[in-house]
Amino acid sequence: xxxxxxxxxxxxxxxxxxxxxxxxxxxxxxxxxxxxxxxxxxxxxxxxxxxxxxxxxxxxxxxxxxxxxxxxxxxxxxxxxxxxxxxxxxxxxxxxxxxxxxxxxxxxxxxxxxxxxxxxxxxxxxxxxxxxxxxxxxxxxxxxxxxxxxxxxxxxxxxxxxxxxxxxxxxxxxxxxxxxxxxxxxxxxxxxxxxxxxxxxxxxxxxxxxxxxxxxxxxxxxxxxxxxxxxxxxxxxxxxxxxxxxxxxxxxxxxxxxxxxxxxxxxxxxxxxxxxxxxxxxxxxxxxxxxxxxxxxxxxxxxxxxxxxxxxxxxxxxxxxxxxxxxxxxxxxxxxxxxxxxxxxxxxxxxxxxxxxxxxxxxxxxxxxxxxxxxxxxxxxxxxxxxxxxxxxxxxxxxxxxxxxxxxxxxxxxxxxxxxxxxxxxxxxxxxxxxxxxxxxxxxxxxxxxxxxxxxxxxxxxxxxxxxxxxxxxxxxxxxxxxxxxxxxxxxxxxxxxxxxxxxxxxxxxxxxxxxxxxxxxxxxxxxxxxxxxxxxxxxxxxxxxxxxxxxxxxxxxxxxxxxxxxxxxxxxxxxxxxxxxxxxxxxxxxxxxxxxxxxxxxxxxxxxxxxxxxxxxxxxxxxxxxxxxxxxxxxxxxxxxxxxxxxxxxxxxxxxxxxxxxx
Amino acid sequence: xxxxxxxxxxxxxxxxxxxxxxxxxxxxxxxxxxxxxxxxxxxxxxxxxxxxxxxxxxxxxxxxxxxxxxxxxxxxxxxxxxxxxxxxxxxxxxxxxxxxxxxxxxxxxxx
Amino acid sequence: xxxxxxxxxxxxxxxxxxxxxxxxxxxxxxxxxxxxxxxxxxxxxxxxxxxxxxxxxxxxxxxxxxxxxxxxxxxxxxxxxxxxxxxxxxxxxxxxxxxxxxxxxxxxxxxxxxxxxxxxxxxxxxxxxxxxxxxxxxxxxxxxxxxxxxxxxxxxxxxxxxxxxxxxxxxxxxxxxxxxxxxxxxx
Numbered sequence: 012x013x014x015x016x017x018x019x020x021x022x023x024x025x026x027x028x029x030x031x032x033x034x035x036x037x038x039x040x041x042x043x044x045x046x047x048x049x050x051x052x053x054x055x056x057x058x059x060x061x062x063x064x065x066x067x068x069x070x071x072x073x074x075x076x077x078x079x080x081x082x083x084x085x086x087x088x089x090x091x092x093x094x095x096x097x098x099x100x101x102x103x104x105x106x107x108x109x110x111x112x113x114x115x116x117x118x119x120x121x122x123x124x125x126x127x128x129x130x131x132x133x134x135x136x137x138x139x140x141x142x143x144x145x146x147x148x149x150x151x152x153x154x155x156x157x158x159x160x161x162x163x164x165x166x167x168x169x170x171x172x173x174x175x176x177x178x179x180x181x182x183x184x185x186x187x188x189x190x191x192x193x194x195x196x197x198x199x200x201x202x203x204x205x206x207x208x209x210x211x212x213x214x215x216x217x218x219x220x221x222x223x224x225x226x227x228x229x230x231x232x233x234x235x236x237x238x239x240x241x242x243x244x245x246x247x248x249x250x251x252x253x254x255x256x257x258x259x260x261x262x263x264x265x266x267x268x269x270x271x272x273x274x275x276x277x278x279x280x281x282x283x284x285x286x287x288x289x290x291x292x293x294x295x296x297x298x299x300x301x302x303x304x305x306x307x308x309x310x311x312x313x314x315x316x317x318x319x320x321x322x323x324x325x326x327x328x329x330x331x332x333x334x335x336x337x338x339x340x341x342x343x344x345x346x347x348x349x350x351x352x353x354x355x356x357x358x359x360x361x362x363x364x365x366x367x368x369x370x371x372x373x374x375x376x377x378x379x380x381x382x383x384x385x386x387x388x389x390x391x392x393x394x395x396x397x398x399x400x401x402x403x404x405x406x407x408x409x410x411x412x413x414x415x416x417x418x419x420x421x422x423x424x425x426x427x428x429x430x431x432x433x434x435x436x437x438x439x440x441x442x443x444x445x446x447x448x449x450x451x452x453x454x455x456x457x458x459x460x461x462x463x464x465x466x467x468x469x470x471x472x473x474x475x476x477x478x479x480x481x482x483x484x485x486x487x488x489x490x491x492x493x494x495x496x497x498x499x500x501x502x503x504x505x506x507x508x509x510x511x512x513x514x515x516x517x518x519x520x521x522x523x524x525x526x527x528x529x530x531x532x533x534x535x536x537x538x539x540x541x542x543x544x545x546x547x548x549x550x551x552x553x554x555x556x557x558x559x560x561x562x563x564x565x566x567x568x569x570x571x572x573x574x575x576x577x578x579x580x581x582x583x584x585x586x587x588x589x590x591x592x593x594x595x596x597x598x599x600x601x602x603x604x605x606x607x608x609x610x611x612x613x614x615x616x617x618x619x620x621x622x623x624x625x626x627x628x629x630x631x632x633x634x635x636x637x638x639x640x641x642x643x644x645x646x647x648x649x650x651x652x653x654x655x656x657x658x659x660x661x662x663x664x665x666x667x668x669x670x671x672x673x674x675x
Numbered sequence: 676x677x678x679x680x681x682x683x684x685x686x687x688x689x690x691x692x693x694x695x696x697x698x699x700x701x702x703x704x705x706x707x708x709x710x711x712x713x714x715x716x717x718x719x720x721x722x723x724x725x726x727x728x729x730x731x732x733x734x735x736x737x738x739x740x741x742x743x744x745x746x747x748x749x750x751x752x753x754x755x756x757x758x759x760x761x762x763x764x765x766x767x768x769x770x771x772x773x774x775x776x777x778x779x780x781x782x783x784x785x786x
Numbered sequence: 787x788x789x790x791x792x793x794x795x796x797x798x799x800x801x802x803x804x805x806x807x808x809x810x811x812x813x814x815x816x817x818x819x820x821x822x823x824x825x826x827x828x829x830x831x832x833x834x835x836x837x838x839x840x841x842x843x844x845x846x847x848x849x850x851x852x853x854x855x856x857x858x859x860x861x862x863x864x865x866x867x868x869x870x871x872x873x874x875x876x877x878x879x880x881x882x883x884x885x886x887x888x889x890x891x892x893x894x895x896x897x898x899x900x901x902x903x904x905x906x907x908x909x910x911x912x913x914x915x916x917x918x919x920x921x922x923x924x925x926x927x928x929x930x931x932x933x934x935x936x937x938x939x940x941x942x943x944x945x946x947x948x949x950x951x952x953x954x955x956x957x958x959x960x961x962x963x964x965x966x967x968x969x970x971x972x973x
Contacts, residue, residue: 650778650779651717651778651779651781652708652709652710652712652717652778652779655708655709656709656879656882659705659709659879659882659883659886660882662886663882663885663886663889666885666886666889666890667885667889669889669893670889670890670892670893673893674892674893687789687900688788688789688792688793688901689898689899689900689901690899690900690901691894691895691898691899692792692796693792693829693833694890694894695891695894696792696796696799696800696829698887698890698891698894699800699803699887700799700800700803700826701887701890702883702884702886702887703800703803703804703806703807704803704807705883705886706807706879706880706883707806707807709879709883710807710876710879711807713812715812715815715816715854715857715858715861716806716807716812716815718854719806719807719812719815719816719819719854720806720807722819722846722850723803723806723807723819723822726822726823726826726842726846729826729830729838729842730826730829730830733830733833733835733838734833736833736835736909737833737834737835737901737904737908737909738899738901738902740902740904740905740908742908742909742913742914742917743917743921745835745837745838745909745914745917746914746917746918746921746922748835748838749838749841749914749918750925750929752841752842752845752846753929753932753933754929754932755846755850756845756849756850756933756936757932757933757935757936758936759850759853759854760853760936760937760939760940761936761939761940761943763853763854763857763940764939764940764943764944765943766857766861767857767860767861767943767944768943768944770861776812776861
């Protein structure tokens with residue numbers, strides 16, 4: 012059924028080796044060597060990933076799985092977990108994405124982080140991240156996936172708080188970590204639920220958490236599918252910044268900008284979407300969980316987009332934009348179109364990584380100024396950055412033929428088939444996306460430069476190590492979507508056929524295929540006939556996006572007074588709501604953080620910690636040892652004969668034991 | 676003499692007898708170590724204990740017809756000699772400093 | 787005859803051992819101990835341990851005990867203090883040692899093992915030496931080293947005093963004991 016290969020373990024291990032070298036030796040290595048190790052390990056990994064990908068493509072469509080068993084990890088009673096890697100069309104696409112975009116961002120980082128004190132540490136973390144992400148993607152079982160899941164969380168924490176000298180940065184890191192932890196808690200319980208459902212019902216010695224085993228025995232999972240699906244989704248909301256756990260992502264912008272691009276835009280945050288696609292056999296069993304996912308995704312898309320309208324920090328705008336785009340991906344998964352969701356992950360990775368890197372380039376040029384109100388007119392100074400950013404803007408807004416058009420349009424189409432209401436929410440968000448991106452471009456690159464003269468004099472295009480990746484990603488933002496050129500436009504929708512074998516299990520195994528699947532499949536079949544509907548929706552969203560873009564540019568270039576007047580007109584309340592991110596952070600503070608603080612201070616600190624742990628346990632142990640010492644002092648009296656006597660009693664005990672033992 | 680001869684023949688001794696003697700000498704030695712305050716006598720008691728062990732070793736050797744026990748006794752003798760040499764040298768030193776061989780007076784380790 | 791000799795020498799050995807630990811004067815104790823060792827040597831002989839019996843007399847009763855006597859006399863009469871322990875302590879000590887002896891005796895009494903016949907070469911110098919210089923050669927050499935170290939240590943301990951304030955002449959006999967023993971053992 013599946014081919015065996017040892018190439019996968021090397022793809023995964025190389026970044027780890029790079030991380031170890033840079034992590035342990037970084038103080039002794041010059042920057043050039045550090046970046047050579049960091050970039051080189053990911054580059055070789057990317058090369059091997061390409062090779063593996065072509066190996067995979069050479070296989071017939073039904074058996075497109077490469078597997079690499081490394082070793083048996085946990086053999087405990089009925090539970091057996093291996094460390095093994097697997098490559099199928101789904102993980103293959105993600106593998107190329109992570110190593111490819113990862114490589115570009117490593118190259119970019121060597122320019123961006125130039126002469127930073129923590130250069131070696133930075134590359135060690137970044138390599139470690141790539142390693143964890145590759146584990147997450149290629150894991151052949153849920154527990155190993157969880158290892159990668161936690162690993163990327165750790166690296167995210169380390170890199171957000173990379174400049175830990177500033178308290179705000181390390182606080183942001185902690186916030187990300189803790190919020191993720193809440194989600195991971197749900198994820199872990201989800202795993203437990205699955206283990207409990209399968210344990211003892213599957214053949215002896217089977218690797219029950221392996222995706223292939225779980226998919227085979229999906230009928231056993233049916234009773235717990237809704238519970239497990241929702242719990243796993245809780246993990247996904249944490250990792251992928253969905254309502255209600257999205258609050259960490261905007262703060263995560265405290266990290267270096269390439270990190271935001273790699274971790275908080277292109278790869279890690281999409282792990283939740285990947286997990287859902289990976290576990291699609293589970294979600295196909297539970298229309299309830301899928302509906303929840305779809306609704307949460309759609310709401311997040313709209314909600315985050317509105318917040319993005321009023322942010323002034325260039326990276327914060329992009330952060331909320333990312334949250335919003337992730338909402339789209341979950342919307343796609345929620346309506347059962349996992350392949351489309353992953354397609355959007357790919358295109359989004361191209362253009363959002365590009366946007367972040369472009370923003371990084373701007374920030375680099377502006378000497379770490381991130382406030383868009385201080386920018387403007389940068390088009391003249393940084394033409395390449397501007398051009399690539401423009402490509403990305405068109406892509407994210409969904410303008411034909413840029414990448415975002417194909418994936419977003421398909422998501423909206425699938426949503427319409429499921430429920431026009433979902434479509435409407437996504438559609439509104441799409442317009443807002445176009446609008447705030449136009450606003451970002453207008454405030455940054457057009458108009459008069461509002462930067463102080465001092466900064467203006469030093470304004471320059473970034474070095475080639477930074478601009479090169481921008482250009483590559485710019486091209487990808489244009490052509491990256493063409494692999495999903497829809498059939499109604501005369502394309503072949505290659506990516507759809509590529510993913511098809513991964514998501515066909517429900518029908519293939521005759522498992523109680525749910526209404527949702529039927530609905531989607533039926534819809535797809537129907538969609539094949541109603542090309543008119545597809546055309547209509549495509550034109551609608553294209554027009555809506557163009558309108559948003561135009562509106563954004565118009566308002567912020569020609570009539571900069573409009574937003575203020577609009578504010579006054581609606582007496583400022585909505586705007587204040589949006590500007591303060593709907594006070595979500597404040598609500599969390601009041602409802603969760605403050606009570607925990609109070610509880611910690613009054614009960615946990617004074618009673619539990621000071622009273623029980625410090626008083627009873629720590630000092631108690633000390634006092635007990637002291638007391639025993641006092642007693643033992645009496646024994647240690649310096650009288651040799653007393654020692655001889657003690658010795659004799661010891662001998663007595665042994666003699667008694669031996670005598671009893673041997674004479675019965 | 677025939678009387679003595681027959682008496683000797685009637686008094687059959689085995690391994691247990693020698694071991695019993697060994698236990699007795701060992702106990703006497705232990706008592707000496709515990710109760711005597713004169714370090715010299717304590718030393719002598721230790722030698723007595725070592726000798727009692729030698730008796731049991733030789734007795735086992737005889738019983739098992741195995742000379743390894745004899746070799747072990749030789750090593751015990753050598754160690755006893757070394758111990759006596761160093762121990763007594765230390766004792767002489769202490770006596771020079773403190774003018775006594777009463778072990779209860781040697782309590783610096785406690786103070 | 788073995789039985790007779792066993793009871794004879796055994797009784798004397800136990801009595802002289804008791805006298806060793808009960809005499810007030812260490813010199814008397816030492817003489818009783820020598821006597822005890824001589825009897826033990828005789829007991830070794832009854833067990834066909836000829837070499838051990840000879841060495842017991844030469845090394846223990848001879849070299850080591852002479853050394854003891856020498857040191858005892860060198861130290862001279864110490865100021866006497868009451869040697870009577872308090873009765874409770876005495877009782878506890880005797881009980882403990884008695885319990886040890888009882889436990890050991892229980893092990894000893896667990897069977898009846900008569901000595902079998904052994905060959906004429908059992909315990910001869912030749913037989914033991916062959917074993918000592920083949921199987922135990924390394925341990926034997928190590929023992930030589932141990933004795934050397936002990937000798938050097940004893941010399942060092944005795945010499946240190948010479949540099950001190952009280953430059954009394956150290957007894958030349960101190961190191962002679964182990965050195966003599968080593969010669970015997972090496973022979």
